[in-house]
Amino acid sequence: MIAGSHFPNTLMIRKLETIFTFADEEKQALLNLPIQVITLKADQDIVRVGDRPSQCCLILEGFSCVYKLTSEGKRQIMALYVPGDIPDLQSLHLKAMDISIAPISPCTVGFIQHDDVRHLCERYPRIAAAFWRETLVDGSIFREWLLNVGRREAYTRMAHLLCELLIRLKAVGLVEGGIFDLPITQAELADAIGTSSVHMNRVLQALRADGLVQTKGKQVIVPDWEKLKEAGDFDPFYLHLEEAGVV
Structure with a gap:
């Protein structure tokens, strides 16, 4: 699936464009955002509860999940993430993670430094709005999952x-x-x-x-x-x- 040096950026843009419309200049700015691509094994945590990450992750291939554990070690998967998703955008503004994120299949991810995202959002307020909308949609999905599991x-x-x-x-x-x-x-x-x-x-x-x-x-x-x-x-x-x- 991955092809071309700009693939991570174009996938991110494609996903964001399902909920937001960008101007050409904004798309170019997103294309220029530095993304470091790595491959992870299944169940190899990307971040854990209590971590203080300095980067966000973009899912490029495979599936990942957000999960939490009870004191007895029982796991509840609280969300599934597919290519194009950025499951930890909230880490831009929360100092410590209150969830864990892990691949549930072999997964290729792109890491985006928080500083790069912040600079981008300062220069392009509408891109900041797109990322904000992405986190709001994430919250909407969480609420639907609560209804699904509960009722x-x-x-x-x-x-x-x-x-x-x-x-x-x-x-x-x-x-x-x-x-x-x-x-x-x-x-x-x-x-x-x-x-x-x-x-x-x-x-x-x-x-x-x-x-x-x-x-x-x-x-x-x-x-x-x-x-x-x-x-x-x-x-x-x-x-x-x-x-x-x-x-």
């Missing part, structure tokens, strides 16, 4: 999560014909929707049996988008995308 049955929760991922991946060009990669284990999906691994297996079997999804290795195939939306009680409004809901 929906596991079957509906999982259908809703699949709908969300399909829409978000489509926004950055990573869905073709209702097919997308989902490099996540059943245990990780269980941690994301707040159920056990055993029940997660039953939920996926039920979704397949009802013809809502098909799986082939790490690929997910959605044969009927409208049926999956109905099963997941899904309305893409909370994603605040310029063009959402059309697959």
